[in-house]
Amino acid sequence: MWDLNIYTILTFFPVAICFFMVFLCFRQRSRLEARALGLLMLSIAWWSLFYALELLSYDLESMRLLNKISYPGIVSVSVFYFLFSMALVDKRDWFRWKRIVMLFIVPIAVLIAMWTNEQHWLFYSLSEIDHTSTFPLQRLVHGPLFWIAMLYNYLLLLSGIIAVFRKYIHSTGLYKGQLGTVLLGTVFPILVNINYLFGFVDVGNLDLTPFAFTVAGVFAAAGVFRYRLFDIRPVARETVIERLPDGIVILDDGGRIVDLNPMACKMLGIDASDAIGNSVQEVFSDIESVVSFFTSGSEKRELNVRERVIEIKQSPIYSNKGKIRGHIALLTDITERKEVEDALRQSEERLALAVKGGKIGLWDLKMKKGEFSINDRYYQIMGYSAGGSVITFQQWKEFVHPEDLLPCLEEMDKCYEGQTDYFDIEYRMLSKGGEWIWVHDRGEAAERDEDGRATRILGTHIDISPTKQIEEALRESQMMYKKLATTDMLTGVMNRYSLTELLKLETERSRRYSAPLSLIMFDLDNLKTVNDNFGHLAGDDALKLTCSFVQSNIRSCDYIGRWGGDEFLIVATNTDLEGAIKMAEKLRSGLSSVDKKEYGPLTISIGVTTLLENESDFDGLLRRADEALYESKRSGKNRVTSVI
Incomplete structure (x- = not known):
């Protein structure tokens, strides 16, 4: 009954690959697209297995029987590919039972017609053994019902491809690459099947379609699992993250880079295509400080990266169930600020130069006198014309928002008492126009008395209102997406x-x-x-x-x-x-x-x-x-x- 040879034995390798892909998919079965892909791979595996067994057969009766057994897998491939495509583009209404049953009406009718072909010969008008090949093959002449079935299959395949292609056009970065991988893999089995049906390239009566679909499945799985697109979705990405003056890096819960914006690539000296989908250890193998930050779970750190000083803040990303799904890191280039701060510490002359030409607000607080000296840029941030001056510490407090004053004083007191060498505070100040603007101050004790109390504190003053607006936009986007989801x-x-x-x-x-x-x-x-x-x-x-x-x-x-x-x-x-x-x-x-x-x-x-x-x-x-x-x-x- 079986005709073993090297060609027929090799056909079982795609079968093994298919079943392995089914195993991988069902390990991720909590995700809809993984379940749909798993069912697609199971259909391909079924088809490939029994077609491989058919290739081992040498009598016509066995070939016909195995062909019939393989057909549940054949008629299911286009349906499950369509459902997989709908999962990719978030059209989840197609997963209602009524719609799924509707999709299987034609495949069930095709099965009945194929299984009863010997009574009417409308599906295959001829079925015989071809002995002209290296090993016996079943030669099939397709009847009218077969072409109707093919029309339905290709309608489903094209509908799925069009839906994914539309999503691909409007996607960016990782999401575009992932969808492109799925589309690329789909082209190969379609071309192979068309060649089998119409014989543009002569392969005899050998149908390589099921094995070609194995390649498509591997491409689809690579897109879904390697890039892990669906673990973390973008939040108003096109309108916020791409234009953000700071860097953004998004990691999944396994420490892989899911996405990053152009500014992050520039700061870290990397290419997005090389970074996305890889772990931080692989991407930053030559920058140990960056790897240490991301793997230690730190919330904030200043790092020297490629001759620049980068401040990195890291926050967890939570799922709807409260589980951590990854992390988002905000990168700010503070090289200029650090240079100014270094100048402050080194000498009064360097301070004078920085005060004259710097773009960052500077201040000098003399604790005993209560004098608060500020430069031109400090005034400009608050909306006043240039003109550095000295104000009292009490006058400064009158500009601070009442809700922020006490937290600011507490942090400054820690530095004053010697508990810390410096402080970082973010607070709101009243501008000349009567609006509250967000600012970030960093102060460091420059002089201390014999008891360790600060007598002089030098610091920088930066307008962070644009960053706060972006953070608020991100929060509003998250709230909007949560509302859309529920x-x-x-x-x-x-x-x-x-x-x-x-x-x-x-x-x-x-x-x-x-x-x-x-x-x-x-x-x-x-x-x-x-x-x-x-x-x-x-x-x-x-x-x-x-x-x-x-x-x-x-x-x-x-x-x-x-x-x-x-x-x-x-x-x-x-x-x-x-x-x-x-x-x-x-x-x-x-x-x-x-x-x-x-x-x-x-x-x-x-x-x-x-x-x-x-x-x-x-x-x-x-x-x-x-x-x-x-x-x-x-x-x-x-x-x-x-x-x-």
């Missing part, structure tokens, strides 16, 4: 993701404390009619009006969210079935009385259920609520139905 943007209620997380927590709490938990599922009756007759803006208005009414008529301990389309869920905590039915009936009757002149009164159909004592999760709760809602719709709409 809120339905049309209605303002919770979205499906946040509802799912809430149901997990409330189900566990209900079981732990034996507290009742009920679920109310409703949707708008005749929403399609409103959309058809008055337009989708009217339909959107109806959804928003309904959610607003429900939110104002449920308890503060209850939650409402959009489950999908015009379906909504109310999670009624500490509420049994009877209480939930009363709540639902109150909402139904109340909403019916709300009249919209444009499209008439609004009505809803409602399904109600409650968590059973023996239930360990909320799957049954959702299923029963959906059944109850369906019964309300089937029974005439605008009613409440409960199911236990």
Whole structure:
């Protein structure tokens, strides 16, 4: 039955690679794109394995049988590639079960047609053994049903490629490289398959497509796992980070560089393409101080890097669950400031030169006299014309924001008492225009008395308002992305993701404390009619009006969210079935009385259920609520139905 030779044995190497890739993907199964890629590789592995076994066969009956067994993998490849593409571009609606089932309708029909080919010969019009090759091959003449199947497969493949290509065009840096890797890998198997179908390059009846798809899978896995694009996503990157005058370096939780902006590349003397995806030990192997900073977990340090002095601040990046997913480092070139500070320490003459020509504000505090001498640049930062002068320390305090004064004095006192040699403070000062500007002062004791107390402190004064504005923009962007991730943007209620997380927590709490938990599922009756007759803006208005009414008529301990389309869920905590039915009936009757002149009164159909004592999760709760809602719709709409 088997014909072993060097060519057929070699075909098992791609099979082994496929199964290894499946193993890697399912180790990362918490990530949607990894699960989709794992299923794609499993389909390719199935196809490759049984085609390799077919190549070992020498009788026609065995070849036909193995070809049929391989077909579940063949028809699944295009579907799972499409789903993998949707995961890459964040179109997660395609992972709803209804859509997945819809995608598999044609592949299932293809399977049936292929498995019954001997009864109609519409899929393969001819199947025979070709003995002209080095080893026996099955020669297939494709029938009309085969070409219909190919059309469907290529529609899915092209749809996925177009979606990824659009994302690629609008991406930058690491994200562009990752998506480009996936696209590049996809081209090869398509060209191989087209050649097999139309014979541009003669390879006989040998189909190399499954092995070519192995190459595509390796490219896709390299893009996802090597660069780890999806571990940390950009926050307003195009508008903030690329134009930031300071350097930004983003690391994942494994110490690999995920991204960095042009200024960071300039400061550190590296190229982004060489750094991204590699560990800090590899990238900065010749700069031990940089490696030490990133690996030690330090929050702030000044480092000498390639004849420049760089101040690095490092902060953790947290996931929605509070886990550290990586770190972001802010790099500031303080070479000029350090040069000025060195000049201050070395001599009064150097100080005079720095005061005259420097771009940084300078100050000289004589503690016993209470004199606070400042240079022209200090005045300019505050919005006044040049004219260095001496003010009293008390006058200086009047310019400091009341909320910042006490922290500033505490840090200065530590330096004065000898607890520290210097201090760094960030605070707000009142400018000439009446606005509060952010400044950064660094002071160092230049002279001390016999008791160790500072008698003279010299320092620098820098306007950091632009940096503070950027930091605020980053915070606002993070808050915006968090809201986008948990809120339905049309209605303002919770979205499906946040509802799912809430149901997990409330189900566990209900079981732990034996507290009742009920679920109310409703949707708008005749929403399609409103959309058809008055337009989708009217339909959107109806959804928003309904959610607003429900939110104002449920308890503060209850939650409402959009489950999908015009379906909504109310999670009624500490509420049994009877209480939930009363709540639902109150909402139904109340909403019916709300009249919209444009499209008439609004009505809803409602399904109600409650968590059973023996239930360990909320799957049954959702299923029963959906059944109850369906019964309300089937029974005439605008009613409440409960199911236990």
